[in-house]
Amino acid sequence: GMSQALHFGKSVHDNGWGMFTTFLAYKLKEQGKQLVKIDKWFPSTKKCSCCGAEKPVKLSERTYRCSCGYVADRDYNSAINIKNEGLRLLALS
Incomplete structure (x- = not known):
């Protein structure tokens, strides 16, 4: 306000x-x-947490489906990607 x-x-x-x-x-x-900060442009919602492939995802799609066969809730998939990116950045520092 x-x-x-x-x-x-x-x-x-x-x-x-x-x-x-x-x-x-x-x-x-x-x-x-x-605290590890990841880039705000990191494609957490577009990236498959199983195989790493990226695909465009509409905001209305609540389930992430990859061509490799991985299926998960979109937010859960994003959380896994954010965790993995944070661990990757932590290992670099």
Whole structure:
């Protein structure tokens, strides 16, 4: 509401997200863990978590079906891809 009423645009939303990620990284570091950020353009919804092939997916499609035979909920497939990309980036650092 504040961003619309005072015409700050996205800066208020961006600041909130930045504070959240900073706080999350701080709390994870206390526990001996690390926050890994993946690229916002990573094709998590278009990529098969089984074979790695990419295909266009409409937003209305709730089930991901790949030509390799893999079938899963679209969000579950995306979560696996995000986890795997995070692990890959962690191994590089």
